[in-house]
Amino acid sequence: xxxxxxxxxxxxxxxxxxxxxxxxxxxxxxxxxxxxxxxxxxxxxxxxxxxxxxxxxxxxxxxxxxxxxxxxxxxxxxxxxxxxxxxxxxxxxxxxxxxxxxxxxxxxxxxxxxxxxxxxxxxxxxxxxxxxxxxxxxxxxxxxxxxxxxxxxxxxxxxxxxxxxxxxxxxxxxxxxxxxxxxxxxxxxxxxxxxxxxxxxxxxxxxxxxxxxxxxxxxxxxxxxxxxxxxxxxxxxxxxxxxxxxxxxxxxxxxxxxxxxxxxxxxxxxxxxxxxxxxxxxx
Amino acid sequence: xxxxxxxxxxxxxxxxxxxxxxxxxxxxxxxxxxxxxxxxxxxxxxxxxxxxxxxxxxxxxxxxxxxxxxxxxxxxxxxxxxxxxxxxxxxxxxxxxxxxxxxxxxxxxxxxxxxxxxxxxxxxxxxxxxxxxxxxxxxxxxxxxxxxxxxxxxxxxxxxxxxxxxxxxxxxxxxxxxxxxxxxxxxxxxxxxxxxxxxxxxxxxxxxxxxxxxxxxxxxxxxxxxxxxxxxxxxxxxxxxxxxxxxxxxxxxxxxxxxxxxxxxxxxxxxxxxxxxxxxxxxxxxxxxxxxxxxxxxxxxxxxxxxxxxxxxxx
Numbered sequence: 209x210x211x212x213x214x215x216x217x218x219x220x221x222x223x224x225x226x227x228x229x230x231x232x233x234x235x236x237x238x239x240x241x242x243x244x245x246x247x248x249x250x251x252x253x254x255x256x257x258x259x260x261x262x263x264x265x266x267x268x269x270x271x272x273x274x275x276x277x278x279x280x281x282x283x284x285x286x287x288x289x290x291x292x293x294x295x296x297x298x299x300x301x302x303x304x305x306x307x308x309x310x311x312x313x314x315x316x317x318x319x320x321x322x323x324x325x326x327x328x329x330x331x332x333x334x335x336x337x338x339x340x341x342x343x344x345x346x347x348x349x350x351x352x353x354x355x356x357x358x359x360x361x362x363x364x365x366x367x368x369x370x371x372x373x374x375x376x377x378x379x380x381x382x383x384x385x386x387x388x389x390x391x392x393x394x395x396x397x398x399x400x401x402x403x404x405x406x407x408x409x410x411x412x413x414x415x416x417x418x419x420x421x422x423x424x425x426x427x428x429x430x431x432x433x434x435x436x437x438x439x440x441x442x443x444x445x446x447x448x449x450x451x452x453x454x455x456x457x458x459x460x461x462x463x464x465x466x467x468x469x470x471x472x473x474x475x476x477x478x479x480x481x482x483x484x485x486x487x488x489x490x491x
Numbered sequence: 492x493x494x495x496x497x498x499x500x501x502x503x504x505x506x507x508x509x510x511x512x513x514x515x516x517x518x519x520x521x522x523x524x525x526x527x528x529x530x531x532x533x534x535x536x537x538x539x540x541x542x543x544x545x546x547x548x549x550x551x552x553x554x555x556x557x558x559x560x561x562x563x564x565x566x567x568x569x570x571x572x573x574x575x576x577x578x579x580x581x582x583x584x585x586x587x588x589x590x591x592x593x594x595x596x597x598x599x600x601x602x603x604x605x606x607x608x609x610x611x612x613x614x615x616x617x618x619x620x621x622x623x624x625x626x627x628x629x630x631x632x633x634x635x636x637x638x639x640x641x642x643x644x645x646x647x648x649x650x651x652x653x654x655x656x657x658x659x660x661x662x663x664x665x666x667x668x669x670x671x672x673x674x675x676x677x678x679x680x681x682x683x684x685x686x687x688x689x690x691x692x693x694x695x696x697x698x699x700x701x702x703x704x705x706x707x708x709x710x711x712x713x714x715x716x717x718x719x720x721x722x723x724x725x726x727x728x729x730x731x732x733x734x735x736x737x738x739x740x741x742x743x744x745x746x747x748x749x750x751x752x753x754x755x756x757x758x759x760x761x762x763x764x765x766x767x768x769x770x771x772x773x774x775x776x777x778x779x780x781x782x783x784x785x786x787x788x789x790x791x792x793x794x795x796x797x798x799x800x801x802x803x804x805x806x
Contacts, residue, residue: 224615231610235624241639241678242627244650248642257648299538307535314528322536329543331791335739335760336784339767339776340550341542348541360542368535397531422632424742429768440632444746454642461635468630476619479626483686 242462249273249458256454272459282460284435285442286467289421292438295358296420300367301413305405308371309397313383323372329365335425342429356430357438361420367412374408375401411482414475421468439464554777565774572778582779584754585762588669592744592758593737595673600733601726603681608688609718622689626682637746640675644747662748665755672744672756679743680736684729691725692718731794738787759783 243263248256250268276282310316311323341360342351350356378401386396402409424440431437437445443464472479554572558565576582611621628636643650644661652658661671695718703713741760744750750757759779767776 227610227614228616231614231621234607234610235621238624238628238678240650241643244643245639259648259653261648261650261653303535303538307532310528310531314531316529316532319528322532325544326535326539329539331788332543332547333735333739333784333787335741335763336780336787337543337546337550339763339773339780340553341546342767343553343773344541344546344549359538363535363539363542365539365543393528393531418630422630424633424746425764429764440634443632443634444637457638458642461638464635465631469627472623472627472630476622480622480686480690483683483690 245458245462248454249456249462251455253453253455257452272455273463276456276459276463281434281442282439282463285437285439288436288442289439291354292357292427293417293420295354296361297413297417299358299362300364300416301409303362304364304367304412305371305402305409306397308368309375309401311368312372312375313401314393326365326368329363330369338425338429345430350430352431352433352436354436357427357436360426360430361423364416367416370412371405371408374405378404407478407481410475410478414471414479415482417471418468550777550780553774554781556774558772558774568774572775573782575775576779576782581754582759582762585757585759586783588750588756589738589740589758589760591669592672592676592740592756593734595669596676596737597730597733599673599677600681600684601729603677604684604688604729605722605726607681607685608692609714611685612689612692622686625685628679629682631679633742633746636675636679636743640671640678640743641747644671663752665752668748668752668756672747675747676740676743684733687725687729688722691722695721727794727798731790734790735787738783738790 247263249272250270251265252267252269252271255265255267307326311319311326345351345356345360348356350359382400382404383396386400391399422440423438424444427438428441428444431441434442434445443460555567555569556565557568557571607621607625611618611625614621631639641662646652646658646660646663649661651661660667662668699717699721700713703717708716739760740758741764744756744758745761748756750761760783763776763779763783766772766779770776
C-alpha cells in the first residue's frame, strides 16, 4: 500500500469516501422502516397519530412492549413458532441428509428414477398444490395439529439436491478406508460423512428455519385454533382486533422480527455462504 | 454413478446392480431393493409422496371434478373447470395483476441488487454492516412486513406522506397500490439477490481487473467488460428465481391490502385461495392452480433451453 505513489493513494481514499457515503445514505434509507417502527413503539398510544410526526420525544416509554407481552398471545405464538420451526428444521435436515446420501453414494433399484422424480419436484411451486394438499391433510385428520403444520413443510427436494451435490464431493477414499476397517454404511454416514458436512448442513438448517419461521400461508390455512397459531399468523389475525393501536402493533412487529435478526447476526457467515451455495446449486 | 464395491465383493460376472440379475419371491425382491441404499431414502420418499406427489396428482383429479372442501358431492365434469376458468373475467384480472407485478418487480430487483452488491463489495470497511443493513428485511415474517408498510403508507399519519409533504394515495388507488406493493416487496426481498450477487462478485479473480487497469481501462469500462459478463450466470438465476417467486406472490399483497382496492392488486394465488377455501371449490381452485403451474413450467423450461443454448455456444 505505502509503496503506491501519493496521488494514487489519495485518489483511492477519495473513492472509498464517496462509496462509503453513498452506502451509508442507502443503508440509512433501508433502515428507515425499522427506525420508524421503533420510534412508534416507544410512544404513548395517544401520540402515535399526532402531527407533525416526531422521531424522538421526551415521554417515550416501554408501555407498548409491556402490554404486548402481558397479553399472553405473543408469548404463546412464539412458543408455537419455536415448536413448528424447530420440528420442521430437524426433520428436514435428517430426512434430506439421509436421502441425499442414499442417492449420492448407495445403490438400489430404481435409484435413478426416484432421484429424477425428486429433482422434478423442485419445479413444483408450493402454492400450486396448496388446495389439494389441504384436502389431503384434512382426510388424514391433521388439520389443527402441529403435525399438520410441520409435515408438509418437510418435503423439500431442493434441500436433498443441495446435500446430494455436497456428498458427491466427499472423497471416496475416506469411505473406502472406513469400510476396510469394517464400518458399515450407517457408521460411515454418521461418523465420517456427516461431520465433514457440517457447513452445508448448517446452511440447509438455517434456510429451512428462516423459511419455516416466516411461512404464513400454510399455517394460516391449516390452523383455525388460535392457540395453535404461529407468530406470523397470530400477528396477521390480531391486526384488526388491535384496531389502530399502532404503538402496540409496532412493538409486536419488532418483537416478532427479533429472533431471526439475532440468528442472522450470529450465523452471518453461514447464511451468506448458504445463499451462495443454494444459488449455485440451483443452476 | 456406481457406488464403490462393497466389502463382500461379488463375483465379477455378477451384475453391478445387486439383485438385478436373479429372481426370487416378492419379499426377497423387496429386501434387495432396500439392501443397500433404499433405507436412506425411504423416509424422505414417504414424506415426499404424501405431501407433494399425492397432492399434485390428486389436484389434477380434483381439477376435473366439481368438488368442495369436504370432498363430498364430487362430480366428474372433465375439463369443465378449465373451460369456466378461461371464461372467468375475475381469474384473468387476478392473473393480469400477477403478471403486472412480476413485470415491475423483476427488473427492479436485478438492478437494485446488483447496485447494492457492487457498493457493498467495493467498500473496504464494515462489510458485515452493509450485509446486515440490506439483508435484514428479508428476515421479516410477511405479517411484520405488512404492518410496517401499512403504517408507512398510512395516508394521514404515515411517515411517507408526511416526509414527502404530499398526499399520495399509496394503497387507495389501483395503480398506486400496485406500485406500493412493488416498493414494499423490493425493500423486503432484494437482500436475497443482493447476497447472491455479493458471492458472485467475490469469486471474480482480481487479476482480471489488474490486467484491465494496466491496459488503461477505467472503472466503468472494467465494470461493463469484466464484472457484468462474469456475473451473467447469477443474473440469469436471479431473473428466473424472481419470476417464479413473483408468479406465486400472495402474502404481502393479501396482508397489506387484501388485494384491494377493488381487487385491483389481487394476485392469482389469492383468487385460488378464495375459490378453494372461502368458496369451498377445491376443484375449481385446483384447475386455476394447474393453469399457473403451466406458466411456471414454461418459464423453467425456457430457462433450461437458454442455458443449454449458451453452453453450446461456448463450446
